[in-house]
Amino acid sequence: MWPTYIKQFKNYLKLERSLAPNSVDAYLADISKLQQFFEIKERDTLPTKVVQQDLIDFLEFINELGMSAYTQARMVSGLKAFFRFLVYEDVITKDPSELIEAPKLGRKLPDTLDLPEIEQLFNAIDMSTSEGQRNRTMLETLYSSGLRVSELINLKISNIHDDIGFLRIIGKGSKERLVPIGKSALKHIRIFRDEVRVHIDVKPGFEDHLFVTKRGKAISRVMVFMIIKDLAAKIGLKKSISPHTFRHSFATHLIEGGADLRAVQEMLGHESITTTEIYTHLDRDYLKQVITQYHPRS
Incomplete structure (x- = not known):
């Protein structure tokens, strides 16, 4: 039923x-993301049965x-347009998005970087x-694989599988995951x-630590933060950024580019949100394809 209503919405x-x-x-794409969300949550929710709480979730x-x-604000706009269309077509009588508010943008700068800003930061480094x-x-x-700063500083040489383009990451709770890494980052790692x-x-x-100080010890979280802050100051960047900003930007750029939510969720190492609490890992080739197809630097 989703494809039928999406096709009608497209024609409208x-x-x-x-437009x-x-x-x-x-x-x-916004409506497709909502549909993917229901699949991830294992909810058989039809467009005609969506309620306000579904959209909040x-x-x-x-x-x-x-x-x-x-x-997020742009996505809310897309959802509102879709449900207004369903009301307009008499498919539903009540608009579930009516009281949904977009995040207030205000004066606070978003905690993401666009590609030119990332390139500027990279180019400001004395190679x-x-x-x-x-x-x-x-x-x-960080930007190619969406790692947490703790995962970055603990990245082991033995966990870099450059023959297949993957990193083996030990994340929160000592849980392991395989994360694809783009060609540019892999070249610099080598x-x-x-x-x-x-x-x-x-x-x-x-x-076995990949990233060490000039004194031969593991690099610290604080040092990574300071490196990023110094680079931001060097290029006159007004945004307040941290290692997590690169993780946010990784996810944002993939999803805005068209990658599906489940793939991004797996690469970030988020817990699965399913009724069975069993996480079905996506095929490695598919994750690699997502990075290759949707990541700006791949």
Whole structure:
């Protein structure tokens, strides 16, 4: 039933509202995300049975994935247009989105970076030093794989499977997951590991840590925060950013590009939200395809 109503909505947007193709695609993508959400939650909810609480749950889910306030506001706009259409067509009598409010954008800058800003940050790094090579590799990895800062600083060389383009990550609660990594980040990892790190006198106990200080010990969370803050100041970036900003940007750019929610959820290492509490892992090839197809730097 979802495909039927989505097709009718598409025709309505094109023929009656005369929207541009890009705008039509954006609206349809928002409705598709709502449908995916119901599938992830294992709810057999039809468009005609959606209630306000369903939409609130969906927006909370999107927020937890790290969507910016701007993206959430745009999604609310798409949902409202869809349910107004269903009322207009007498498919439903009550609009479940009527009282749903978009996040207030206000003066607070969104906790995400656009691609030009990410490129600016990368380009501001002094690549002539070993620290610069390391820092560029760390930020490329953060943005390419959406890692938490704790996962980044504990990334082990033995867990980099560059032959298949995946990282083995030990996340919260010591849970493991495989995360695809883009070509650009993988290239920097190889160069740093094989040409830079080999010249650092690594202290005992840190032999398998990819990212180490010039004194040969594991890099700290605070150091990663400081590196990012210094780069932001260097390029005059007005946004307040942290390592988590790269994780948010990773998720936002993938979803805005068209990646499905379940794939992004798995790559971020979020808990599955299913009635059975059993998480079915997606095929590795599919996750790799999502990164290749939808990530801006792949």
